Amino acid sequence: MEIHHLRYFLAVARELNFTRAARSLHMSVPPLSQRIRDLERELGEPLFDRSTHHTRLSAAGEALLPLAESVVSGFDAIPERIQSRDRRTDVRLAVPDVLNPAHRRRLSDSLRSMREGYRFSLRQMPSLNMESALLANSLDLAISHLGTTDDRLSTIVLYREPLGAVVDTSLFPGRTSLTLADLRGFQYLQGPRHWDLGERRAEQLAARGVQVDPDAQFSDLSGLLIFLRSTKSFALAPLESNTALALDPAECAVLPVEDLAATLTTFLLRRTAQSAMDPVVEVLRHAR
Numbered sequence: 001m002e003i004h005h006l007r008y009f010l011a012v013a014r015e016l017n018f019t020r021a022a023r024s025l026h027m028s029v030p031p032l033s034q035r036i037r038d039l040e041r042e043l044g045e046p047l048f049d050r051s052t053h054h055t056r057l058s059a060a061g062e063a064l065l066p067l068a069e070s071v072v073s074g075f076d077a078i079p080e081r082i083q084s085r086d087r088r089t090d091v092r093l094a095v096p097d098v099l100n101p102a103h104r105r106r107l108s109d110s111l112r113s114m115r116e117g118y119r120f121s122l123r124q125m126p127s128l129n130m131e132s133a134l135l136a137n138s139l140d141l142a143i144s145h146l147g148t149t150d151d152r153l154s155t156i157v158l159y160r161e162p163l164g165a166v167v168d169t170s171l172f173p174g175r176t177s178l179t180l181a182d183l184r185g186f187q188y189l190q191g192p193r194h195w196d197l198g199e200r201r202a203e204q205l206a207a208r209g210v211q212v213d214p215d216a217q218f219s220d221l222s223g224l225l226i227f228l229r230s231t232k233s234f235a236l237a238p239l240e241s242n243t244a245l246a247l248d249p250a251e252c253a254v255l256p257v258e259d260l261a262a263t264l265t266t267f268l269l270r271r272t273a274q275s276a277m278d279p280v281v282e283v284l285r286h287a288r
Contacts, residue, residue, distance in 0.1 A: 003075055005039045006068040008032055009047060013065055016055045088119040091280055094142040096127045096266075100161055100240055103266065103288060107143070110287040118280060128193065134269055140277055141284070142269040156268040156281070158288040163262040164254040166235040166243070168228045177256045184209035187233040189224065190217045201236070201262065221246060228252055238264050 011021040012032070022032045040047050045060035057065065099107070111120050125133070130142035134153055147155045165178055172178065188202060188210050206212045216233065218224040221243060227233050229251070237243040237254055244254040268284055270277055 001039065001042055003072065005035055005042075006072050008035045009039060009061075009064065010068055010072060012036060012048065012055070013057060013061065013068075016057075018055065088115075088117055089276065090121065090140075091118050091277070092121045092123065092138070092140045094123045094125050094130050094133065094139050094144070096130075096143060096145050097124065098145070098238070098241060098243070098264075099143070100159070100238060100266070101242060101245065102240065103159065106287040107284070110283050114280065114283060126193075130269060134271055137271075140270070140274065141280065143284075144267050144269050145264060147265070147267050148269060152272055154270050154272045156270075156285050158266045158268055158285065160263045160265045161238045161240065162256060163236045163260075163264055164239045164244075164256045165260075166224065166228065166237050166247070166252060166254050169249065169251060169253045171232070172253070172255065175253075175255060177258050179258050180205075180208045180210070180260055183234055183257070185211065185232070187211045187213060187216055187231060189227050189233050189235040190214070191224070191235060191237075192217070192219050225252065236262060 008021075008025065011025050012018060015021040015024065018029050018033060022029045025032065036047065043060065043064070046058050047061035047064060049056045049058050093111075095107075114120075123139070127142075127144040127146045130139065130144045131146070131148050131150065131153065133139040134142055135150065143158070147157075165183060167178070172182070183205075188205050190202065202212045202214075216227070218227055218235070224235055224243075228235075239254055239256060241254075247254065266288070268281065270281055
């Protein structure tokens with residue numbers, strides 16, 4: 001059985017007249033009748049009750065009609081479905097827990113600008129987990145606060161932003177900046193591991209008279225505020241960050257520390273051999 005056998009059957013079923021059906025198919029009656037007989041022989045049952053006065057569907061013809069319509073309709077829809085399918089390239093992109101607000105807006109705009117050619121699947125995860133996810137092929141690209149030395153991955157520095165001291169405003173009224181001397185005797189509050197990525201920062205601060213207690217660690221903004229309001233302490237955060245924006249300036253401030261060269265670097269990581277991501281990488285590197 002071939003698709004044209006079903007088309008011939010449907011034409012006769014629609015007209016219930018072999019002459020009109022043959023005309024609609026742009027063929028003569030004898031070959032049409034022969035094709036219907038071939039189909040009936042293959043199915044083992046007559047599909048039409050024929051007489052000199054009428055042509056009607058048999059019981060087998062009635063059963064075949066909806067099946068034939070479904071098959072022919074599905075067959076005819078194949079080109080349109082193939083041509084109209086979503087041909088966008090899938091991109092699995094990871095973003096970190098902390099992003100510069102201006103960069104976040106530019107990044108969102110860049111992703112929207114590429115929606116016609118790419119379908120983005122976004123995942124938020126700690127920077128510490130991104131390298132292994134890229135190597136395991138569960139990510140295509142990652143915006144991370146950690147670089148990599150693995151030669152299977154490529155690293156692009158997007159930007160570096162200075163860190164400031166998050167302090168209780170009442171301790172430094174009217175100040176627009178601090179020095180490490182101002183923070184001598186303060187307790188350094190370390191954030192969650194995926195946030196506080198300066199491994200040697202605590203050691204450097206301790207050498208300048210800052211108290212470092214590994215147990216003095218906060219896990220979210222609420223915890224940070226409790227520490228700051230209850231103890232003589234400070235944390236470090238990007239000067240332009242959601243943390244800084246979320247703080248009530250009457251309570252806390254993020255002030256630059258003039259003699260502390262502390263920065264947070266944001267990288268774009270990708271698998272070196274995955275050249276299909278080159279156009280996306282080019283757009284994202286200019287969204288910084």
